[in-house]
Amino acid sequence: MDVPHFTLLRILADGRFHSGERLGRALGSSRAGVRKLLGRIEALGLRVVKARGRGYRLAERLDLIEPDVLAAQLGRTSPELCVEVLDECPSTNAVLAGRAAAGAPHGAVLACEHQSAGRGRRGNSWVGAAVGGSLAFSLLWRFPRGGGALAGLSLAVAVGVARSLERLGTRGARVKWPNDLYCGERKLGGILIEVSGDVQGPSAAVVGVGLNVRLDALAREWIGRPATDIASHSDALPSRTALLVALLESVAAILAQFSREGFAPFKEEWLRRHAWQGRRVALLQADRRVAEGSIVGVAEDGALMLSSAKGIECFHSGELSLKAL
Numbered sequence: 001m002d003v004p005h006f007t008l009l010r011i012l013a014d015g016r017f018h019s020g021e022r023l024g025r026a027l028g029s030s031r032a033g034v035r036k037l038l039g040r041i042e043a044l045g046l047r048v049v050k051a052r053g054r055g056y057r058l059a060e061r062l063d064l065i066e067p068d069v070l071a072a073q074l075g076r077t078s079p080e081l082c083v084e085v086l087d088e089c090p091s092t093n094a095v096l097a098g099r100a101a102a103g104a105p106h107g108a109v110l111a112c113e114h115q116s117a118g119r120g121r122r123g124n125s126w127v128g129a130a131v132g133g134s135l136a137f138s139l140l141w142r143f144p145r146g147g148g149a150l151a152g153l154s155l156a157v158a159v160g161v162a163r164s165l166e167r168l169g170t171r172g173a174r175v176k177w178p179n180d181l182y183c184g185e186r187k188l189g190g191i192l193i194e195v196s197g198d199v200q201g202p203s204a205a206v207v208g209v210g211l212n213v214r215l216d217a218l219a220r221e222w223i224g225r226p227a228t229d230i231a232s233h234s235d236a237l238p239s240r241t242a243l244l245v246a247l248l249e250s251v252a253a254i255l256a257q258f259s260r261e262g263f264a265p266f267k268e269e270w271l272r273r274h275a276w277q278g279r280r281v282a283l284l285q286a287d288r289r290v291a292e293g294s295i296v297g298v299a300e301d302g303a304l305m306l307s308s309a310k311g312i313e314c315f316h317s318g319e320l321s322l323k324a325l
Helices: 004-012 020-027 031-042 067-077 092-101 153-167 217-223 240-261 264-273
Strands: 048-051 055-058 082-089 108-115 134-143 173-176 180-183 186-197 203-212 280-285 288-298 304-308 311-315 320-324
Touching: 004 020, 004 031, 004 055, 020 031, 020 055, 031 048, 067 082, 067 240, 082 092, 092 108, 092 134, 092 186, 092 203, 134 240, 153 173, 153 180, 153 186, 153 203, 153 240, 153 264, 173 264, 203 240, 240 264, 264 288, 280 304, 288 311
Parallel strands: 082 108
Antiparallel strands: 048 055, 108 134, 134 203, 173 180, 180 186, 186 203, 280 288, 280 320, 288 304, 304 311
């Protein structure tokens, strides 16, 4: 079911003026009802311009995902994927995880225009740009093996995301252990993988990806930490629909190969893209320092290899995070 203010948003997405009377007819709503919906649109971080005698328009054209185009293109290249685009939801990972538990099929994909409670690792929130300025989706992939055999999965997915960004013209896409995407010294996005199932298998992974596409000043203030976007590293910004198609095609190919071969085939490419290779870091768990040293690389299973006073130590992601020293 469409969310009413998103129905209005799709009309206004062209950036042109639309009279209040026309909007009311299209929505089956009174003028007062239209104004109320316009207020909800502004609450999403978008600016609405009003001009007497002309009506309302968005301050800028809005790039919304086109579900029909998305389905047609993926139907030709990745028919195993079945994509649904929601107007709003708390978190694509949370919604898809619930569907997975209820028997959703392998290859189910959920994308969303506005996440009200996006999630990152270790219970952190994912703060994206205003509607149309970021991209968030989750993909359900079922594996014959248990969760213990999926070590390194987030690293492999990061390689797939970086590959697709480069193909579309984004310069310098890099990765950071265990699940971050960078351009330069700023974070571009992240990956959240949640695994369920039996120890011996089968298992299911909900693979969530969030990327900044175009950040305005307000979005950067909301995020509250150094961040960047695809627009800042691309000469020609692709549509969010084209971006989502490319990402899903690439990630699905990575997941299929990972299911057969594990992380090992992706290790060298991951290392070439590693933004923090050789850096001296502290390894934290719940803000408690558990190790300190220089990053040597990653093992065949995706474990971080750290050169410390104890020698070469290996750490799996879990609840760990890195801090540069």
